[in-house]
Each structure stands twice: as structure tokens, then as C-alpha cells.
Amino acid sequence: MSERKKPLVIVTRKLPDVIETRMMELFDTRLSTDDHPMTAAELAEALRVATVVVPTVTDRLDATVLSHAGPQLKLIANFGNGVDHIDLKAARERGIMVTNTPGVLTEDTADMTMALILATARRLGEGERLIRAGQWTGWGPTLMLGTRIWGKRLGIVGMGRIGQALARRARGFGLSVHYHNRHRVHPEIEQELEATYWESLDQMLARMDIISINCPHTPATYHLLSARRLNLLRANSIIVNTARGEVIDENELTRKLSKGEIGAAGLDVFEQEPAVNPKLMALPNVVLLPHMGSATIEGRQDMGEKVIVNIKTFVDGHKPPDRVIESMF
Known part of the structure; x- marks a missing residue:
């Protein structure tokens, strides 16, 4: 990775410190500083410039928002298992792969x-x-x-x-x-x-x-x-x-x-x-309860590690292990 330009990875929400630190080491990473859910305009701007976007369930990536994606955006590495907030068909049509984090929660x-x-x-x-x-x-x-x-x-x-x-x-x-x-x-x-x-x-x-x-x-x-x-x-x-x-x-x-x-x-x-x-x-x-079913320290760290593996394998030219196929959902 040191011999070539690191991919720009934009993370939409605050993640566990250990995960954010590892992402900073591996990628050109922009972290969320205040943990607010991104607006549609902020999401559109992230999609316009990033190589990889790491969204969560609070980010609505519908066809309209995805239409702003730049040609360099090739991966949406979702932090979470559910992907109902992402328009999978629109992503596929734009040549954007989607991954998730199954099994850990x-x-x-x-x-x-x-x-x-x-x-x-x-x-x-x-x-x-x-x-x-x-x-x-x-x-x-x-x-x-x-x-x-x-x-x-x-x-x-x-x-x-x-x-x-x-x-x-x-x-x-x-x-x-x-x-x-x-x-x-x-x-x-x-x-x-x-x-x-x-x-x-x-x-x-x-x-x-x-x-x-x-x-x-x-x-x-x-x-x-x-x-x-x-x-x-x-x-x-x-x-x-x-x-x-x-x-x-x-x-x-x-x-x-x-x-x-x-x-x-x-x-x-x-x-x-x-x-x-x-x-x-x-x-x-x-x-x-406030959507806290998966809210454990261990679970969040496991999710983050899956996100990192998906991004790293993709950047290295391999197929990420947790690719989302439309027919799965």
C-alpha cells in the first residue's frame, strides 16, 4: 500500500477507536468528528469524492443520492448486516459493489x-x-x-x-x-x-x-x-x-x-x-429500546474488523468475502 496512493475512505459515523485507528493506518480515511447522521447533501458529496464509503443504517443511499457517485466510487462497505437503506439495484447499475458484516451480531x-x-x-x-x-x-x-x-x-x-x-x-x-x-x-x-x-x-x-x-x-x-x-x-x-x-x-x-x-x-x-x-x-x-440489539463492544469491533477486511481485499484486487447479492435480500 505504501508504494501506491491509498484509497479515500469516508466513514459516515463514529466507530470504535480501535477500528478508526486501524483504518487511518491502512487507508486515506476521513472520520466522522461529531457522529451526526449525514444529510442527503453530505452523503452525495461523500459519494462524489470517495473511493469507498462506509455507511450505517442511518444513511439512506437511495437512487437519487447514488446518482451523485463519482466514477472512482467502487465500494460501499456497509457497517452492519442489514442493507435495506441501500438501493442495491441502483448501486449495481453504477458498478458499485456493496458489502456488509454478517454473522458477527x-x-x-x-x-x-x-x-x-x-x-x-x-x-x-x-x-x-x-x-x-x-x-x-x-x-x-x-x-x-x-x-x-x-x-x-x-x-x-x-x-x-x-x-x-x-x-x-x-x-x-x-x-x-x-x-x-x-x-x-x-x-x-x-x-x-x-x-x-x-x-x-x-x-x-x-x-x-x-x-x-x-x-x-x-x-x-x-x-x-x-x-x-x-x-x-x-x-x-x-x-x-x-x-x-x-x-x-x-x-x-x-x-x-x-x-x-x-x-x-x-x-x-x-x-x-x-x-x-x-x-x-x-x-x-x-x-x-433505542435500536440497541447489537450494541456490545465486542460486536461493534467485530463489525469494524469485517469492514476493514472487505475494503482491504477489494483494494488489493480480490473479491471481498461479504459481497451483497440482491437475491439474498
Whole structure:
């Protein structure tokens, strides 16, 4: 690299220090100084001058923004697994490769999903708010009664890496594992997880105590849990989403939660994030988190290392290991 000009790499958000330091050593790197989400104009300027752009989920790289890309831009090395914020077709048409960081956040996200299941079932958010408000007057036999999860049925929507990791955790908590997926998983995996496959999502939803959303956001999964499908859920059911907010009709979910037609929800993602429906925030039977399902020090560093490997292999004239193919999403 020292014998030739280093590629200009523009990073849109603040990354872990160890990752930023290594990127500075390897590339001609421009870092984010204040960690603000870039505007469309700032993204357009970055695409105009950079050889490689490193965006995150907060950067909307649609066809209009990508139209500003200069001829030297050949790689978008996404910091994250999901790429629904990038117009893959527009990138491909402009000869821009897209990479992501799969696999490294599986365990972290599965941990958070399990945590949300427990938090919603046992009303942890409500209990914590009661303490902070100074309204707790002492233990009572009927105070803050939640729901036991042992013996309940968990329906996993999306049995990829995270869905399978969640299933392994769920078995330890005595949950019966069910799943719906675009394709049925291998029989050995199904047997290991003791998981029941449902070809019909509708049929599964109507029979579960807990629903976990673990599928990516694609045109096919937008409002996968539509108003009609939310209507199938039991009145005391729990729904947890650590995937993407767009997979659920959030307005209808809010309405049904407020009317007691769905028991509770644990949400780490939102349809219009960072904006959250004020009606949703006012509900006591909802646990809300700021998209922190993958937020561990180890996970963020692993993501950054994958980004560096993808850039380095690309610059060296090889195919990056984590190329994104449109048909994958």
C-alpha cells in the first residue's frame, strides 16, 4: 500500500477507536468528528469524492443520492448486516459493489431478543418505572403480576442465524419453539432446535403465545405483520421485534395494544425511527429500546474488523468475502 496512493475512505459515523485507528493506518480515511447522521447533501458529496464509503443504517443511499457517485466510487462497505437503506439495484447499475458484516451480531441480537421476551412477560419496564416514580409502597401478593414463559409457545418469524440462536436460548427457558421461514431449515437443525415448522404464517400466528420478528426488511417483508395478520394474534400474546420496524404495521400494533387486543410488545426498532409514535410511548404494556440489539463492544469491533477486511481485499484486487447479492435480500 505504501508504494501506491491509498484509497479515500469516508466513514459516515463514529466507530470504535480501535477500528478508526486501524483504518487511518491502512487507508486515506476521513472520520466522522461529531457522529451526526449525514444529510442527503453530505452523503452525495461523500459519494462524489470517495473511493469507498462506509455507511450505517442511518444513511439512506437511495437512487437519487447514488446518482451523485463519482466514477472512482467502487465500494460501499456497509457497517452492519442489514442493507435495506441501500438501493442495491441502483448501486449495481453504477458498478458499485456493496458489502456488509454478517454473522458477527447473531449472539448479541439473540440475547437482546430473549431479554425483551422476559421484560415484556414479567413487566420489567413497568416495575422499573414504578420505583423511579416513587410510587412503590412495598411488596403485595397481586402487585405487578406478569406471565410465566416456561411452557409457552414461541413463534419465530425468520429462522436465519439470529432466529436459530434465539431458538437455542428459548429451549433453555422451557419455551416450545415454532417457526415460519421463506424456506424450511435443514432437518438436522430442526431436530437440534426441536422446532416445529409452519408453512402458513397465518396459522402459526394464531396459535402462539409469543411472536419474535427476526427476518430482514425487504419489499416482500414490508408490513409482513399487517393489520390482518395482527388480528390473528391472541389477546394475551406478546410480540417482540429486534429486526426492522417496517416489518410490522406499527400504527395497527399501537391501536391493538391500546385496546388490549394484544397483551404486550417489546420493540427495539421502529417504522419511522428515530421517531417513535407518541401513542406507542404512552402505553404501559410496551418495552421500548433505542435500536440497541447489537450494541456490545465486542460486536461493534467485530463489525469494524469485517469492514476493514472487505475494503482491504477489494483494494488489493480480490473479491471481498461479504459481497451483497440482491437475491439474498
